[in-house]
Amino acid sequence: MKLTHLLAGAAMAIGLASTAVAQDKVKAGFIYVGPVGDGGWTYEHDQGRKAVEEALGDKVETIYQESVPEGADAERAITQMALSGADIIFTTSFGYMDPTIAVAEKFPDVKFEHATGYKRADNVSVYSARFYEGRAIQGHIAGKMTKTNKIGYIASFPIPEVIRGINSAYIHAKKVNPDVEFSIIWAYTWFDPAKEADAATALIEQGADVILQHTDSTAPQAAAEKAGNVITFGQASDMAEYAPLPRVSSIIDNWGPYYVSRVQAVLDGTWESTDTWDGIGAGMVGIGEISDAVPADVKAEALAMKEAIASGEYHPFTGPLNKQDGTPWLAEGEVADDGTLLGMNFYVEGINAEIPN
Numbered sequence: 001m002k003l004t005h006l007l008a009g010a011a012m013a014i015g016l017a018s019t020a021v022a023q024d025k026v027k028a029g030f031i032y033v034g035p036v037g038d039g040g041w042t043y044e045h046d047q048g049r050k051a052v053e054e055a056l057g058d059k060v061e062t063i064y065q066e067s068v069p070e071g072a073d074a075e076r077a078i079t080q081m082a083l084s085g086a087d088i089i090f091t092t093s094f095g096y097m098d099p100t101i102a103v104a105e106k107f108p109d110v111k112f113e114h115a116t117g118y119k120r121a122d123n124v125s126v127y128s129a130r131f132y133e134g135r136a137i138q139g140h141i142a143g144k145m146t147k148t149n150k151i152g153y154i155a156s157f158p159i160p161e162v163i164r165g166i167n168s169a170y171i172h173a174k175k176v177n178p179d180v181e182f183s184i185i186w187a188y189t190w191f192d193p194a195k196e197a198d199a200a201t202a203l204i205e206q207g208a209d210v211i212l213q214h215t216d217s218t219a220p221q222a223a224a225e226k227a228g229n230v231i232t233f234g235q236a237s238d239m240a241e242y243a244p245l246p247r248v249s250s251i252i253d254n255w256g257p258y259y260v261s262r263v264q265a266v267l268d269g270t271w272e273s274t275d276t277w278d279g280i281g282a283g284m285v286g287i288g289e290i291s292d293a294v295p296a297d298v299k300a301e302a303l304a305m306k307e308a309i310a311s312g313e314y315h316p317f318t319g320p321l322n323k324q325d326g327t328p329w330l331a332e333g334e335v336a337d338d339g340t341l342l343g344m345n346f347y348v349e350g351i352n353a354e355i356p357n
Contacts, residue, residue, distance in 0.1 A: 022269040028052060028259075029086035030064040031077055033093035034191035040216035041190065041236040042066065044253045045092045045115075051256030052263050060263055070095025078103040082110050088266050090259065091115065093190065094159055100124060111271050113262055116161055118342060120273055127258060130279030131161065132341070133309045134251035135168040135212075136316035137287055137302050138233045141249060142210040143173030143180050144298045145231055152203025153184045154196060154213040154220055158356045160344040162214050167348045168316045169212055172305075174350055183208060184353050193219035204230055211246075221247055231293070238288040249302070250288030257283065277338070281310040317341065322349040 030049050034042035049062050063086065068077045074096045081089050082103060088111040091100045097117035104112045104124045112124045120126055142151050151173060155162050166184060173180045183206055185199040196215045200223035203211055213220045213235045221239055224230040224246035232242065234250025258276065265271040278284035287306050290299045308314035319330030324347040330336060347355065 023087065023267055025059055025061065026056075026087045026263055026266045027061045027063065027085050028263050028266075029081040029084070029089040030062065031068050031074065031081065031089065031091045031093075031096060032064060032066040033068060033070065033095070034216050035066050036064070038191050038216050039218045039237055039239060040234075041253070042092070042216065044237050045090075045255055048255030048259040049090075052259050055260045056263060056267070059267060068096075071099070075099035075102055078112075079106070082107040086110060088113065088263060088271070090262075094157070094161065111262075111266055118275075120275060122273055125262070125272075125274050125276070127274075127276040128161070129253055129284040130277060131251060131253075131285060132164040132168040132316055133279045134285050134287060135165040136172045136309065137305055138212060138249065138251070139169035139172030139174075140176055140305060141233075141290070141294055141298055141302050142169065142212065142231070143175065143177035144301075145248070145294065146173075146177065146180060146210045148207045148209045149177065149179045149181060150207040151180060151182050151210045151212065152200070152206070152208030153182055154199045154203070154211065154215050155184055155186050156190050156214050157188060158186065160342060163344045163347070163355060164341055165214055166351070167344070170351055171321065171348060172316065182351055182353070184351075186356055187215055189215065191216040193217040196220050197223045200224060201227070218242065234288055240288065243289070244291035244293045247291070248293050249290045252286035252288050254284055254286050277342075279309070280306060281312065323347070324349055324351060 032042040036042055036046040053062055065077050068074050090113045092115045094116045097114055097119055100112050100114045101119050104121050114126050116128045117126050170182050183203055187195045187199050189195055196217050197219040200211050200220035204227045209230050211220050211224050211232045218239050221232050221242040224232045230246050231248050232246040234247050236253045238250045238252055239247050315335045317336035319334040320332045321330040323329045
């Protein structure tokens, strides 16, 4: 599943050509899947929106709508935002992909930016972060720190982004601890504190003493804190209120610089449809402070891995690696290509679970 450029109609091309001029002021809209106070994914996107206001001052007006369900509701919300006069609209969840494309066809003069998807048009860009780089570091720490050798993973939806994260964490936990086992619970939500807490509790009851999450609330952190002797990692945001334990580090999504540059491009009349997939090196993925609950040697190893990934010296998906069924995937020293990663629909060898349809 490569990032594909969808052909747009001639009318759209003409419309875009006529609007590629500098503007005195830009109205930028943001569509959020969760509440701005979720402490995770949406919180960080909203921090990015605030960074736009701070950087561009009276040249920009920002608006947002929070807790917009994926699907038909999203198409209505995006349409309403376009009708309200937004010049550029950021739609910040995977399930907004088709609604974004549909609305973009109707509003060729509006620029759209879709997070974590792969469908583009002349007035639709896509952007995402290489979260799997952070998962590799989390997996290393998790594999070193687990005492039960059981690691629990709260997954949102079975899409490539989430599967990549599970694989990356598992590969790096297994490298340092051959006895490690992963248990995965699919929550089928990005944000539902009750479901997330239940999933964390179930994993802990199954013996997991490390909980990883690809959901957006701090509920798993609270469940781990209540259980005791369980470590966690912040997701999307630092979740530092749970440090030094259970939260021992985090993946932080830093959207601000990207949002500022894209709104500035609209102001300058230089905006073009692009796809962006940046990671630790570019600063789009941050690693939250590793707390003193992590042994000094493990912390040093994790920081060394962070530097190696940032410099390009190390790629988290480097062979030898097999697929779950034992068939060879990557030979010794071979690095996964972006196309395979973007469409990842398989587990690596050793994960004893099935990917839901």
